[in-house]
Amino acid sequence: MSVPARPEDVDEICGSLPETELGVSWGDRPTWKVPRGDKGKGFVLYRAPHRSAVDPATGEMYDDLVVITTPTEVEKHALVDDESTPFFTIDHFKGYSAVLVQQSRLGEIGRDELEEIITDAWAAKAPKRLVREHLGE
Numbered sequence: 001m002s003v004p005a006r007p008e009d010v011d012e013i014c015g016s017l018p019e020t021e022l023g024v025s026w027g028d029r030p031t032w033k034v035p036r037g038d039k040g041k042g043f044v045l046y047r048a049p050h051r052s053a054v055d056p057a058t059g060e061m062y063d064d065l066v067v068i069t070t071p072t073e074v075e076k077h078a079l080v081d082d083e084s085t086p087f088f089t090i091d092h093f094k095g096y097s098a099v100l101v102q103q104s105r106l107g108e109i110g111r112d113e114l115e116e117i118i119t120d121a122w123a124a125k126a127p128k129r130l131v132r133e134h135l136g137e
Contacts, residue, residue: 002110007103009111010066013118014044018134020122034126041125043069044118052092053100064103069121073097079117085109097124 014020014032025031025042033040047053049061070076079087079099086105093100099117106114123131 002112004107005109005111005114007064007106009106009114010044010103010118013115014122017119017122017126018130019126034122035130043121043125047100050092053090062100062102065100066103067093067098067100068117069124070097070099070117071120071124075120085113 011022011032014022017034019035020032021034021036021040023031023033023040023042025033025045026048029048030046031042032044033042045067047062047065047067049063049065051061053062053065054060055062070079073095076089076097076099079085080089086108087099087101089099119135123135126134
């Protein structure tokens, strides 16, 4: 495995992608958006603790969740169904292409894998022209 991912890698990776900005959505939640400005669409969101996402072992609400958009439900299920990754989903996100991960468990995957997943999230929301410029055809 490459270098283990760290919570701070999320912001580093998001910030390194073209035309991104850290804004807010869902009221006050820090959200990485593309492109910058009013037309920005969120691709990574820091989720507030909520009763819809609790630790099955303790019943406590997760307080360190990151929501990462996936291009389609196929990628979502590939990540969620792979028991070697820390990604999961909840009923609240049924039918929505996104996965959840606890920041405290990011070290279970490599930084390279996290970068790939976040870049896919960015590409799913970025204007097509921008994706072509950054990633090629």
